[in-house]
Amino acid sequence: MTKKHSILDREGLKPAAANGLFDRRAFFKGGAALATAMTGYTIGNSAAAQQLVDDPWSRGIGNRVQAYGTPSRFESGVARILSNPNAEPRTQHGRTPHHLINGTFTPNGLHFVISHTGNPDIDPSAHKLVIHGLVERPLVFTLDALARYPMVSRMTFLECGGNSAALWSPEPLQNTAQEIHGLVSCAEYTGVLLSTLLEETGIDPRAKWFIAEGADASALHRSVPLHKALDDAMIALYQNGERIMPGNGYPMRLLLPGWEGNMNVKWLRRIELTDEPALGFYEARTYTPILPDGSAYSYYFLQEVKSFITHPSPGLALSGAGLYEISGVAYSANGRIARVMVSADGGQSWAEAALQDPVLPKAFTRFRAPWRWDGGPAVLQSRAWDEAGNVQPTRAELISRRGEASRVPRSPFAFPSQHYNGPTSWRVGEDGEVTNVYA
Amino acid sequence: MSMRSTQRLATLVVLASAAFAASAQGPGLGIPIREADVAAWDITVFPSGANLPSGRGTAAEGAVIYAQQCAACHGVNGEGGLAAPVVGGDPLTNGIDTPKRIKNFWASATTLFDFTRRQMPLYTPRTLTDDQVYALTAYLLAINDIIDEDTVMNAETLMQVQMPNRNGFKPRFPAMMP
Numbered sequence: 001m002t003k004k005h006s007i008l009d010r011e012g013l014k015p016a017a018a019n020g021l022f023d024r025r026a027f028f029k030g031g032a033a034l035a036t037a038m039t040g041y042t043i044g045n046s047a048a049a050q051q052l053v054d055d056p057w058s059r060g061i062g063n064r065v066q067a068y069g070t071p072s073r074f075e076s077g078v079a080r081i082l083s084n085p086n087a088e089p090r091t092q093h094g095r096t097p098h099h100l101i102n103g104t105f106t107p108n109g110l111h112f113v114i115s116h117t118g119n120p121d122i123d124p125s126a127h128k129l130v131i132h133g134l135v136e137r138p139l140v141f142t143l144d145a146l147a148r149y150p151m152v153s154r155m156t157f158l159e160c161g162g163n164s165a166a167l168w169s170p171e172p173l174q175n176t177a178q179e180i181h182g183l184v185s186c187a188e189y190t191g192v193l194l195s196t197l198l199e200e201t202g203i204d205p206r207a208k209w210f211i212a213e214g215a216d217a218s219a220l221h222r223s224v225p226l227h228k229a230l231d232d233a234m235i236a237l238y239q240n241g242e243r244i245m246p247g248n249g250y251p252m253r254l255l256l257p258g259w260e261g262n263m264n265v266k267w268l269r270r271i272e273l274t275d276e277p278a279l280g281f282y283e284a285r286t287y288t289p290i291l292p293d294g295s296a297y298s299y300y301f302l303q304e305v306k307s308f309i310t311h312p313s314p315g316l317a318l319s320g321a322g323l324y325e326i327s328g329v330a331y332s333a334n335g336r337i338a339r340v341m342v343s344a345d346g347g348q349s350w351a352e353a354a355l356q357d358p359v360l361p362k363a364f365t366r367f368r369a370p371w372r373w374d375g376g377p378a379v380l381q382s383r384a385w386d387e388a389g390n391v392q393p394t395r396a397e398l399i400s401r402r403g404e405a406s407r408v409p410r411s412p413f414a415f416p417s418q419h420y421n422g423p424t425s426w427r428v429g430e431d432g433e434v435t436n437v438y439a
Numbered sequence: 440m441s442m443r444s445t446q447r448l449a450t451l452v453v454l455a456s457a458a459f460a461a462s463a464q465g466p467g468l469g470i471p472i473r474e475a476d477v478a479a480w481d482i483t484v485f486p487s488g489a490n491l492p493s494g495r496g497t498a499a500e501g502a503v504i505y506a507q508q509c510a511a512c513h514g515v516n517g518e519g520g521l522a523a524p525v526v527g528g529d530p531l532t533n534g535i536d537t538p539k540r541i542k543n544f545w546a547s548a549t550t551l552f553d554f555t556r557r558q559m560p561l562y563t564p565r566t567l568t569d570d571q572v573y574a575l576t577a578y579l580l581a582i583n584d585i586i587d588e589d590t591v592m593n594a595e596t597l598m599q600v601q602m603p604n605r606n607g608f609k610p611r612f613p614a615m616m617p
Contacts, residue, residue: 139469196464208617218558279486281554294532300611406534416536
């Protein structure tokens, strides 16, 4: 796979790994010649620009300003993809279009949503949060009351325990990063720390867990160790600066940074402190991956270190040989991302990717690596390490521990198992099309 | 979990006990409520049997309710349809994607009672009486050969049910378990 490129010498770039990967600093130091080549997913190099004209939109007054802004009409394809668009009587998923956005924050309208029984239409003036059970005094908090409490803001990723489940398939499914990885997003949340409210209710020393429950039709409930409440659990009221949207838990949700998405109970109305977990449906039956020996994991609290490449990826065909930026997101429940390595030859050789500042704990970190595609076959992979020393497993390592599905799932939206944090391998064909492979 | 967390918990308990009315951090705007007034929301049934309501039901009674309220989605004989089957289940060693059923997977009969009372029927949750939920629980356990058809389900007998896969689980992160 290793090839020498005379262009490297001409542009003064240091190769960092085989098949066209450069040192991660190349884009920062490489100058304008590199920058002009970076946008090309749909545009090829052309010999000369055409004569410039004064376009119609420049020659008259534009559209009125909207009270609540919406994207350009040319961006209408940048939307969540829905698993159940007609709201048939089963769970509905909406997945984030990772290949069509960039940076680290997910816009609220594109944040992933899973609703098991629809989104309740909650009147915030009537909504109440009760904290009771093994407390010294049970208390009810209104939204108006919570507005008076000291708040904190933090960025955090939120990932469904079933995200990336398509990669448990014994054969690679041909789907986009959105379809495969769209059940993870990242946002800034603002709200009141749960520990602040527990200071007011007091805690009975017998309490070991709290049960969080929503005001939706399913009254969805999950059991959370009390130590998480005293660490960084938040009653989140705002997401990316505005009130949390109905699909994400309006007017308040539990936020457990880094922990399994389903535990971050939406439409939160009740917290009960207890000395035992509830063993509810979702923790007893749904988010309990079966292992090859027939046993099953329970209490899979953490979304472990993981990364995937968003650019390029299926649906973003390369438009000819030349320089591209490989980029993607990395995240871990165990703190900050420490390092991301990128391969262009299916994991045989690796180059260290640049990490976009700021690198925040339990949040998306955007990684970038300059790459010259020579027009031949390439297999792109990323692998992340977190500051606690955890490393994203290879697919072989993960499969050896966890097994893989016994049959090809009927859809990328099916959940043959949960908690896949292995790598994703995108093959770039000679036609520039990107496909999902196992490597 | 860790020693540090335990110490923090202890510290918080002490702080909360010493000055609960005048929180150091918050304005103290929580409105006191009696546990009795939480009752309408306090529906969680625990694996120890805590919070199981009074009431009773049999599989025969449950069969009637099932036909009226459940069969349209879960199948006349529990074989599934729009919703998952509620009878049977393959060995979990068949694969990590083996469909999880009451018989081959669910660890506790309290989960079955809680889920049925909490979330079923899908479009009219929490309309079943406790007697009806006991009856449906009896029916579902009986058609899966987990209890005899004539076993009455109530708060006492439910706790005697031995689910086949009750020992099939291990916590993913034992050190994080309280």
